[in-house]
Every structure is written in structure tokens, then in C-alpha cells.
Amino acid sequence: MAARGERTVPFLDLRITDGAVRSELLEAIEAVFRHGRFILGPEVEALEQKVAAYCGRRVAVGVGSGTDALLLALKGLGIGPGDEVITTALSWIATANAIAVAGATPVFADIGDDLNIDPSRAADLITPRTKAIVPVHYTGKVCDMAQLMRLADEHGLDVIEDAAQAFGAMRDGRRAGSFGRAACFSMNPMKVFGACGEAGIVVTDDEALHRRLLALRYNGMVDKDECGEPGLNGRIDTLQAAILLRRLPDAERIIERRRYLAERYSDRLAGVVETPRQAAEEYDVFYTYTIRTERRDELSAFLESKGIEAKVRDRYLMPEQPAYRDTARGSYPNARRLVGRLLSLPLHEKMTEADVDYVAESVQTFFGDSG
Numbered sequence: 001m002a003a004r005g006e007r008t009v010p011f012l013d014l015r016i017t018d019g020a021v022r023s024e025l026l027e028a029i030e031a032v033f034r035h036g037r038f039i040l041g042p043e044v045e046a047l048e049q050k051v052a053a054y055c056g057r058r059v060a061v062g063v064g065s066g067t068d069a070l071l072l073a074l075k076g077l078g079i080g081p082g083d084e085v086i087t088t089a090l091s092w093i094a095t096a097n098a099i100a101v102a103g104a105t106p107v108f109a110d111i112g113d114d115l116n117i118d119p120s121r122a123a124d125l126i127t128p129r130t131k132a133i134v135p136v137h138y139t140g141k142v143c144d145m146a147q148l149m150r151l152a153d154e155h156g157l158d159v160i161e162d163a164a165q166a167f168g169a170m171r172d173g174r175r176a177g178s179f180g181r182a183a184c185f186s187m188n189p190m191k192v193f194g195a196c197g198e199a200g201i202v203v204t205d206d207e208a209l210h211r212r213l214l215a216l217r218y219n220g221m222v223d224k225d226e227c228g229e230p231g232l233n234g235r236i237d238t239l240q241a242a243i244l245l246r247r248l249p250d251a252e253r254i255i256e257r258r259r260y261l262a263e264r265y266s267d268r269l270a271g272v273v274e275t276p277r278q279a280a281e282e283y284d285v286f287y288t289y290t291i292r293t294e295r296r297d298e299l300s301a302f303l304e305s306k307g308i309e310a311k312v313r314d315r316y317l318m319p320e321q322p323a324y325r326d327t328a329r330g331s332y333p334n335a336r337r338l339v340g341r342l343l344s345l346p347l348h349e350k351m352t353e354a355d356v357d358y359v360a361e362s363v364q365t366f367f368g369d370s371g
């Protein structure tokens with residue numbers, strides 16, 4: 001991007017530049033080189049145990065990506081052709097794709113003002129074919145899980161949390177990933193808890209699902225010799241697992257830093273734009289710091305001229321993507337109203353206070369000078 005301002009603020013900075021962090025990660029990789037178990041192995045097992053414990057679940061299964069996690073969780077629960085799965089209209093497209101590739105029909109519910117699926121709108125979409133709800137903890141804010149779980153229980157539906165953006169987030173003291181029958185995380189490098197490549201994980205308390213996921217992540221093999229059902233290869237990469245295992249103890253500090261910087265943004269931007277709100281029972285991890293303004297595209301261009309990389313994360317609602325727009329079912333007026341107003345400002349743990357202040361001042365300048 002063009003850097004014309006006094007400073008440049010990238011949306012994310014994924015480079016590993018800190019000497020101590022770098023040598024820790026290299027050491028984790030070297031340990032794998034030394035033992036030579038490049039597929040699954042001790043790092044994968046340790047990561048699975050630690051992530052399950054972190055989320056308050058019994059077990060976890062490491063997979064190739066967050067997308068794999070969703071697809072395998074759906075398949076593992078027997079969801080497929082003829083079934084409908086209710087999800088939100090606003091998410092990264094992987095959510096809808098996993099449902100469709102599993103053979104089921106995604107049905108798109110409207111969002112509330114928190115940008116997450118609105119449980120009462122989801123309720124309106126339930127039919128005899130509905131099998132599951134896939135809520136997405138969008139931007140790193142946990143959905144209203146009490147209401148969603150009540151709804152699911154009333155209708156005998158499974159809930160699979162798409163917690164890809166919400167590692168470490170909490171609501172009412174409970175972590176993202178601890179609510180549904182299964183929950184799916186992505187650990188791609190952009191996520192709050194990320195690897196140096198593709199990675200994902202499914203967490204659950206369900207023993208039968210656990211066994212089926214272990215088979216589904218590798219060609220449906222139930223043991224060394226026997227294939228129980230068709231499947232592909234969706235195992236987590238061992239080197240990525242080794243990196244994640246080394247990074248896990250740091251996750252809390254990173255989340256705290258993100259929350260601190262988000263609060264700093266909100267202090268400075270209150271009354272200037274609509275900033276993300278957080279209720280007392282919510283502990284958001286700010287996968288993105290997403291503001292709302294009618295003048296989103298103008299503001300984004302202005303920030304770019306200041307060397308600031310703001311991003312529109314999901315420009316289209318999932319049901320309005322070419323892949324879905326001709327067949328999409330559901331109703332999502334609030335999502336339609338909001339989607340064109342959302343802009344995510346740079347937010348990552350390496351940002352300084354001065355970076356945040358510079359971005360906030362630039363937003364103020366935009367509205368002060370031109371509005």
C-alpha cells in the first residue's frame with residue numbers, strides 16, 4: 001500500500017521478528033526434526049489435550065484448517081443431503097461452504113446489532129428438515145448461546161459453534177467452544193491464536209463424535225486397516241501443531257493486549273463513529289475491531305492516504321455471493337442494512353499505543369474535516 005503519511009499502520013503484522021519468540025518457535029520445529037514423527041505424533045496429542053482443556057471440553061481433534069473443522073464436524077454428526085442447517089448471513093464464506101460441501105442446505109438467519117446471529121430470527125427458519133444451527137462468534141464476540149442452546153434443545157437440533165474468530169472469548173464466564181455439541185476453530189495465521197500456516201481444531205465432549213472425527217480426518221480409517229466411510233485427508237500438520245503448542249501459553253497475553261488496544265480505540269472514537277459494544281457478561285477478543293459508518297468506503301480511502309490499512313472483511317453477505325444468491329434461503333434485512341457500513345481498523349498485539357492514537361486521530365480528522 002502507498003505510504004504517504006507520517007506513519008504506516010498495517011492491518012496485521014504476521015512477521016516473526018522478536019528474537020526470543022523466533023528461537024522458541026525454531027526450537028519447537030527442531031524438536032520435531034529430531035524425533036521425526038512428521039504426521040500426528042506427540043505435539044498433536046499435546047495440543048489437542050491443551051486446547052480441549054482451555055475450552056473446558058473433554059477432547060479435541062486437530063485438522064487441516066478451520067474449514068476442515070466445520071466440514072468434519074458436520075459430517076461427524078451425520079449432517080448431509082436433505083438436511084437444512086441454519087447459520088448467520090454474515091460470516092466468512094467458509095461457514096456456508098462447509099454446510100454446502102457436506103451436502104446440506106445452508107439457511108441464512110438475520111443478525112442482531114452485535115453482528116451475530118439473532119436467535120429469534122433463527123427460530124423463524126426452523127422446518128422439519130432443520131438438523132443443526134451453526135452460530136458464528138463474529139469479530140471475536142460470543143453469540144447469545146443461552147438463547148441458541150435453548151432453541152436447539154426445544155427442537156432437537158445440534159449446535160456447532162464456528163469459533164474461528166473467537167479463541168479465548170467468553171460470555172457469562174464460559175469460553176467460546178464450550179457451548180455446542182461441537183465447536184470449530186481455525187488457527188490460520190490471521191486468527192487470534194494462529195500457526196505459521198494452515199491449522200484447525202474441533203472440540204467436543206461427545207465420545208462417539210470424537211471417534212468418528214478421528215476416522216474422518218484420515219480417509220475414514222477406523223483403525224490401521226479398515227475404512228468405515230469415505231473421507232479425505234484433513235489432519236493437522238505436525239510442525240504447525242508444534243508451533244501452536246509453543247504459542248498457547250502466550251495466547252492470554254495477546255488477547256489482553258488486543259482488548260486493551262480495542263478499549264483505547266473505543267475511548268478515542270466514542271461519538272465519532274459507532275464503535276463495538278461489549279456488555280458486562282462479554283469478554284471479546286477482537287479478531288477484528290469493526291466500526292460502523294455510512295461513509296465506510298470514503299473513510300477507508302482516506303485512511304489509506306494516511307498509510308493506514310483498514311479492511312472490509314466480508315464485503316458481501318454469504319447468501320449474496322454468486323455461489324449462493326440464486327438459491328439462498330432465509331431472511332436478513334438487518335444484515336443487509338449493516339454489511340455496507342462495516343470497516344475493520346488495524347488491530348494486532350504488536351501495535352503501539354501511538355499507532356492506535358494515530359489511526360483514531362485520522363478517523364477524527366476525516367469526520368471533522370469533511371463531515
Ligand SMILES: *Cc1c(COP(=O)(O)O)cnc(C)c1O
Pocket residue numbers: 065066067068091092094095136162164165186187188198199200
Ligand atoms: C477463518 C474462518 C474460517 C475458516 O478457517 P480456515 O482455517 O481459513 O479454513 C471459518 N469461519 C470463520 C468465521 C472464519 O473467520
